[in-house]
Amino acid sequence: MSTRTADIVFFLAFVSAFLCFSLQAAPGDGAGSLMLGCGSENEATDADGRKWLPDAKFISGSNSVQAEAQYQDPALGSEVPYMKARIFTSNATYKFPAKSKQRYFLRLHFYPSVYGSNNAEQAFFSVVANGITLLKNFSASITCKATTQAYIIREYSLAPLTQDDLEVTFSVDTGFAFVNGIELVAVPDGLFDKATLVGKPDESIDSKSSNLQTVYRLNVGGSFIPPTKDSASLGRAWYDDNAYIFGANVGIPDVADNTTKIEYENIPEYSAPVDVYTTARTMGPDKNININSNLTWVFNQVDTKYMYIVRLHFSDNANTKPNQVVFTIYINNQTAEPEADVIAWSGGMGKAVYKDYVTPLSEKSGGDLWLALHPNPDPMPEYYDSLLSGVEIFKIESSKSLAGPNPKPSDMLQKDEDEQKRSFETKKDTDKGSNKAHVIGGAAGGAAAAGVVAALCIAVYQRKKRVQGTESHSTSWLPIYGNSHTSGKSSSGKSHGSRHISSAAQGRCRRFSFAEMKQATKNFDEANVIGVGGFGKVYKGVIDNGATKVAIKKSNPQSEQGVNEFQTEIEMLSELRHKHLVSLIGFCEEDDEMCLVYDYMSRGTLREHIYKGNKTHLSWKQRLEICIGAAKGLHYLHTGARWTIIHRDVKTTNILLDENWEAKVSDFGLSKTGPDLNKGHVSTVVKGSFGYLDPEYFKRQQLTEKSDVYSFGVVLFEVLCARPALNPNLPKEQVSLADWALHCQKKGILEDIIDPHLKGKVNMESIKKFADTAEKCLSECGVDRPSLNDILWNLEFSLQLQEGTDGVSTRSGSRTRSDSDDASLRNQEMMAIHYSNLSLGSESDLGEVQPSSSSDNNEAAPDSDSAIFSQIVNPTGR
Structure with missing residues (x-):
């Protein structure tokens, strides 16, 4: 082959490689994306069909190793990029090609698992991107435990770059650092601009030049939208909002009919996918309920001492002219928008629009960010209603940092984990002598198994005898109990159930005296018994001078369950408020008596x-x-x-x-x-x-x-x-x-x-x-x-x-x-x-x-004419 021919071949190969890389790896024009499967040696495809490239050529230094997770959590929707990781034993830097004056989404994927001899529980590290601290002393393991997730994704919107490359540095604080996947996606101009300051409508901040972290992104009233269906191939995931709705009025998910075409007149098409604007959550048709309630969302575990952009997406797909629906928007109990009129903002039905608001978050908030919508009757709108199609919340950089502390698992979750660890240690100590007792243990195990089988046979036989004689309420099977629990009594015979209940939980419940319980049930008259279970008998009663019917569950002193159920029900039900969960009104804990007081369900069990x-x-x-x-x-x-x-x-x-x-x-x-x-x-x-x-x-x-x-x-x-x-x-x-x-x-x-x-x-x-x-x-x-x-x-x-x-x-x-x-x-x-x-x-x-x-x-069962998709309830509290 001649030198000229060789040069041409080399040139064509170089151009081909460059074009391939440009299309997939260097999205400077906003059209492409760089997706790296960290620790992977070859290109791999995830469950959505997206291709992830190896990361080795972007790393400077040789202080890293490739590793594979020892266990795939069932919650992982895809092996790629989570089952492989890049492990760093000391500081290391990724260097990515990029364009100056271009904004980028940077996404970091973490799956805390065991990688060979490296357990993610021991990994604490920091991440810095072009001088901006994204994570500091970060533990993916603690974060996942506290948020009950198998893996986490951290998304950042980096301000327009001042140079033609992006450096992302991982530094080890304790143990090691790791990452499973990295995405770099160019963001089109105009996605961020100005945001109105909540409480000061004449003031705004320029978000166009701010570094941001995505905290929440929700498709309100609709279902999950995967990254593959995001607009402009930006790879954003839009989650369902059901987990964040607070209060009695949860509204109605509303879906535009097939004839409604979403139009983008005043905002770019890449602001959010069409699926966000075709769905919404409204308050429903009953104006009397609506005017006395809010549509409310609560976002927790938000870092304090930062400011946040709250972006609200709207599209009114039912009304046609201004002043048909007008509502007030509250963010953290401050008025962000006194008279929100989506039609007036957007220009007509089915036209997409969004509004940006900025709010600080102080330590007094407890790490919660509240969003509420309430119908505004002042302009005399045609309908008392409010609506929302989507929510995005972004943390704003402060002092060149977006990092926050690792979340703290709840006391109950930590207690549960500690109990499992103690159980494991006890089992380990017990197993030390197991090698000497295999034969004896096997014989004992066989005898125990035979005993269990015999007990079950006797239980079935006794049950058949009862069924033949009467339609007793004891004909169903009771739970299996694998171990015995203490009754929670002291040597003096007094129960101490409430000692282990958090003060917050006790504060959310009414505390009754035992005298009140006796009065409510006519001294626990057997005629008022409506059920019996492992905890004890359940009585029908009345409180508040006969105004409120209740069901009172009284503990059986001989019950093995006692204090454990008492604690569980109070801790859990004191905060779990939902139309379709039985409500806990209060409790009584006095001497050796424990009672739980619930709403009375007059029609009994299904x-x-x-x-x-x-x-x-x-x-x-x-x-x-x-x-x-x-x-x-x-x-x-x-x-x-x-x-x-x-x-x-x-x-x-x-x-x-x-x-x-x-x-x-x-x-x-x-x-x-x-x-x-x-x-x-x-x-x-x-x-x-x-x-x-x-x-x-x-x-x-x-x-x-x-x-x-x-x-x-x-x-x-x-x-x-x-x-x-x-x-x-x-x-x-x-x-x-x-x-x-x-x-x-x-x-x-x-x-x-x-x-x-x-x-x-x-x-x-x-x-x-x-x-x-x-x-x-x-x-x-x-x-x-x-x-x-x-x-x-x-x-x-x-x-x-x-x-x-x-x-x-x-x-x-x-x-x-x-x-x-x-x-x-x-x-x-x-x-x-x-x-x-x-x-x-x-x-x-x-x-x-x-x-x-x-x-x-x-009683004859009345037909219900309530709505198929409606969850509206009267918001009046007990």
């Missing part, structure tokens, strides 16, 4: 209304609405609190009904916080109720939120088939409802076992949708089960199918979703980065409460 010989029968529509209510309560537990809360005892006796047939989830004595994010599950002794137990949890003793999903699937089949989860009187193959229903579903004969009272009266498409949902809930592997969000949409769709048959229209202000929308939701796991500011209780044991039948059971 179980009482679907079988046990009731004369009245719930309509299919009523059953669907009850299931939807229960699913909403469980969904809130899984995603709406600061920590994921796993109920662990979902069953028809723990779903209570009020006088309006609204379902409320109850009995949190077995509830558990989790999961342990280095594992993706909580390792714990198996507890729950036979017939509802997740087989995966039972076998592996690894608890996840999908264990609740399995139990809820059994509940759904109970509602459909009107029979218990376990019935030993039936043939062997039919004893377990879960097994039998799945068998019939697969054989196509499920219609043969559904409640006879439903046959010929319901839309079979609605039944099919419902049964398909229940079947998926009972998938053998937890990862194959749907989330509560997916379940909710399926149940709503099933209700919509039935209402179409009944000739009932959907509620005012709501919009329907198509089946294809529902399928799309199933493919999008809701993964909120942060959680609301709610503390949790600790583990406890709780027996099954079985309310007695009451005269209320025979």
Whole structure:
């Protein structure tokens, strides 16, 4: 080959490589992106089809190693880039090609795991980008534990660069430093400009030249939008806002109809994707409720001593002219906008607009940032309503730093972790002598197993005898207890349950005297007993001079559960406020007596209304609405609190009904916080109720939120088939409802076992949708089960199918979703980065409460005309 030919070949190869790199790795024009899989030797593709390049050529120095995580957490949606990491044993710098005067998004991905001999729990490090401190003494492990996440992404919007490269330096504070993935994305001009100062509408700050950190980004009223569907290929993820809604009025998710085309007239198209502006959360059609309540969101774990830009996205897709909807915007209890009129701002229906506000956050805020919308009646608008389509919150650089302290795990979460560590140490000490006792231990284990089997056989036999003799309320299976708990009494016989309850939790509840409890229940008259469980008896009572009906759970002095459930219920329910969770009013702790006081649920348990010989029968529509209510309560537990809360005892006796047939989830004595994010599950002794137990949890003793999903699937089949989860009187193959229903579903004969009272009266498409949902809930592997969000949409769709048959229209202000929308939701796991500011209780044991039948059971069930997608409640507090 001639020298000239060789030069041409070399030149073409160089140009080709340069173009390839420019398109993917140097997005100076705002069109491309650089995505690095740190620690990876080759190009890799993630679950969304995005390509991640190796990072080696961008690092200066040789003080780093490539490593692979020893365990893949089930919460990881993709192995790339999280299963491999770049480990730094001393300071190291990435140097990226960039353009001066260009703003960039810089995203850092962290998955705290064990990488060879390097445990992420020991890694504390800092990160600096072109002189701006992004992280300082940062621990990805602590952050993930405190926010109950498997991995975290830190996104920064760096001010326009002053040079043609970007240097990102990792420095080791303690142990080592690591990173799993790095993204660098050019930001088009005009995404940031000026923001109005809250409380001072005539003043503003220039955000165009500020370094920012993205703290929250939410698609309000809509579902999760993945980075692949973001506008202008900016790779932003937009999360569901359900986890941040606060208060009784949670509003209505509103979706624009297919004829509405979103227009960008006054803002760039890359401001937010169309999907953000096609959805919104409104207050609903009842102006009397709206004028007395707010739409409120609470954002917690926000660093104090910084200022924040709060960007609010709007698109009014229902109104056509100004002054139809006018509302006030409050940020941290200050008026940010007295008269917000989206149509006046945007210029018409379906036109996108956003507004930027700046607010400081002091230590007095407690790390919470509040956003509230309230209808403004002063300009006499046509409707009393408010709306919001999206929220973004950005931290503003201060003194060349965006770093904040590592979040602190809650006291209850830390206590739970300490108990697990002590349990592990005890087990380790016990195992030291196990080599000498294998034969004896094996024999003892065999004897114990035989004893357990014998005990279960006796229990089934005794239960069959009771069923044959009477329709007792003790016919269902009680929880399994793997260990005994102290009753919480001192040597003097006095209980000390409240000693271990936080002062905050005690302050949120009413404290009753024991004399008040006796007066409320007529000295605990047996005629007022409405249930009995492992904690003790449940009495119907009245307080406040007979004005308020309550249910009072009184501890049994011989109960092994006692103080543990007492503490759990108070710590948890004192802050968990939701329309579909039973409310804790207060407690009594005096001498050796403990009582818990709840709202009275006049219609008892769901179980009482679907079988046990009731004369009245719930309509299919009523059953669907009850299931939807229960699913909403469980969904809130899984995603709406600061920590994921796993109920662990979902069953028809723990779903209570009020006088309006609204379902409320109850009995949190077995509830558990989790999961342990280095594992993706909580390792714990198996507890729950036979017939509802997740087989995966039972076998592996690894608890996840999908264990609740399995139990809820059994509940759904109970509602459909009107029979218990376990019935030993039936043939062997039919004893377990879960097994039998799945068998019939697969054989196509499920219609043969559904409640006879439903046959010929319901839309079979609605039944099919419902049964398909229940079947998926009972998938053998937890990862194959749907989330509560997916379940909710399926149940709503099933209700919509039935209402179409009944000739009932959907509620005012709501919009329907198509089946294809529902399928799309199933493919999008809701993964909120942060959680609301709610503390949790600790583990406890709780027996099954079985309310007695009451005269209320025979009342005719009124049809509900409440909206399919509505969650509006009267905001008046107790």
